[in-house]
Amino acid sequence: METIEIRTSSRTELVDITAKVQKAVSDSGIREGVCFVYTPHTTGAVTINENADPSVRKDITMEINKVIPFEDGYSHLEGNAAAHIKSSLFGCSATLLVDKGGLVLGTWQGVFFCEFDGPRNRRAHVKVLPG
Amino acid sequence: METIEIRTSSRTELVDITAKVQKAVSDSGIREGVCFVYTPHTTGAVTINENADPSVRKDITMEINKVIPFEDGYSHLEGNAAAHIKSSLFGCSATLLVDKGGLVLGTWQGVFFCEFDGPRNRRAHVKVLPG
Amino acid sequence: METIEIRTSSRTELVDITAKVQKAVSDSGIREGVCFVYTPHTTGAVTINENADPSVRKDITMEINKVIPFEDGYSHLEGNAAAHIKSSLFGCSATLLVDKGGLVLGTWQGVFFCEFDGPRNRRAHVKVLPG
Numbered sequence: 001m002e003t004i005e006i007r008t009s010s011r012t013e014l015v016d017i018t019a020k021v022q023k024a025v026s027d028s029g030i031r032e033g034v035c036f037v038y039t040p041h042t043t044g045a046v047t048i049n050e051n052a053d054p055s056v057r058k059d060i061t062m063e064i065n066k067v068i069p070f071e072d073g074y075s076h077l078e079g080n081a082a083a084h085i086k087s088s089l090f091g092c093s094a095t096l097l098v099d100k101g102g103l104v105l106g107t108w109q110g111v112f113f114c115e116f117d118g119p120r121n122r123r124a125h126v127k128v129l130p131g
Numbered sequence: 132m133e134t135i136e137i138r139t140s141s142r143t144e145l146v147d148i149t150a151k152v153q154k155a156v157s158d159s160g161i162r163e164g165v166c167f168v169y170t171p172h173t174t175g176a177v178t179i180n181e182n183a184d185p186s187v188r189k190d191i192t193m194e195i196n197k198v199i200p201f202e203d204g205y206s207h208l209e210g211n212a213a214a215h216i217k218s219s220l221f222g223c224s225a226t227l228l229v230d231k232g233g234l235v236l237g238t239w240q241g242v243f244f245c246e247f248d249g250p251r252n253r254r255a256h257v258k259v260l261p262g
Numbered sequence: 263m264e265t266i267e268i269r270t271s272s273r274t275e276l277v278d279i280t281a282k283v284q285k286a287v288s289d290s291g292i293r294e295g296v297c298f299v300y301t302p303h304t305t306g307a308v309t310i311n312e313n314a315d316p317s318v319r320k321d322i323t324m325e326i327n328k329v330i331p332f333e334d335g336y337s338h339l340e341g342n343a344a345a346h347i348k349s350s351l352f353g354c355s356a357t358l359l360v361d362k363g364g365l366v367l368g369t370w371q372g373v374f375f376c377e378f379d380g381p382r383n384r385r386a387h388v389k390v391l392p393g
Contacts, residue, residue: 038228068194074186075186075190088180088191092179127165129164
């Protein structure tokens with residue numbers, strides 16, 4: 001298990017961690033298998049989406065902030081209830097396939113850490129199972 | 132594969148199953164690997180979120196019931212279409228890492244069965260792969 | 263790793279790929295383990311939900327198109343920003359358990375490719391780890 005460090009700079013943000021995940025896969029020495037990216041935070045998430053046009057990331061954060069508003073009569077007193085809800089909708093882990101030592105990604109796919117309550121220092125664990 | 136039994140008591144509810152999942156991991160005897168929690172129900176889900184302040188769970192269920200209302204002109208005649216939709220948004224499985232025989236969880240993370248069409252008797256399977 | 267080909271016929275659609283995933287599991291020769299279904303597209307997803315009443319699929323697509331509208335002031339110029347958002351909410355992979363050579367599915371569960379920007383030719387990879 002390898003741990004990635006991530007520094008986010010906005011309240012809501014998608015940070016491209018594809019290269020860091022690929023490095024962890026390379027470090028594992030595993031050529032064929034499955035890679036799991038897991039974040040131990042309850043107001044963040046991990047997702048896979050387009051890494052070519054940055055406007056896609058902008059649209060994702062804009063729209064999710066509209067669907068799950070920052071303020072909506074929540075009970076949780078820390079003021080970040082919306083971030084917890086977004087975390088469960090996006091999910092705190094992603095699963096990727098590994099082939100010939102590399103992540104099996106579509107042409108436009110990248111791996112992103114989703115910040116929903118930043119800016120903060122965040123982490124994600126990467127684990128690879130051979131097979 | 133071990134199966135967890137869950138009794139839910141409300142129409143929408145997040146039930147903390149962390150201890151049961153950890154027990155299944157311990158029973159497996161696997162010290163390092165990946166743990167999969169899978170529920171075979173189409174109106175429930177599995178998620179990872181904060182287990183410290185119960186108001187987080189309350190906010191999650193309140194908000195998701197607002198975003199996906201119980202009644203919204205659905206076609207499905209059983210009256211639980213909203214529960215099916217929520218199940219796909221949260222996902223019927225969760226992936227966790229296992230280190231030194233324990234689940235790798237963040238300080239505030241717990242594993243929850245999400246009931247969207249209760250109360251009912253529910254199940255979740257736990258499988259651990261070594262590696 | 264085996265690759266499934268999928269032809270979608272609508273802009274938004276859930277296509278049942280359960281039999282194709284099961285065939286890939288059978289082809290792997292693995293009797294006990296975990297099966298991963300991964301789609302390399304950023305405007306599609308993979309989900310598990312009811313495969314008995316087709317109205318459930320209809321309700322899922324109707325409601326997600328209402329929650330994440332096709333037009334909502336998005337920045338992405340290709341006109342499919344909504345599809346990218348839906349992809350991250352549903353997730354581009356699904357995890358299933360394998361027991362006695364078969365997918366461990368609930369009575370009503372099937373595996374679906376989610377088309378959010380069709381019609382198109384799509385693919386999903388299936389990988390099985392023994393254990």
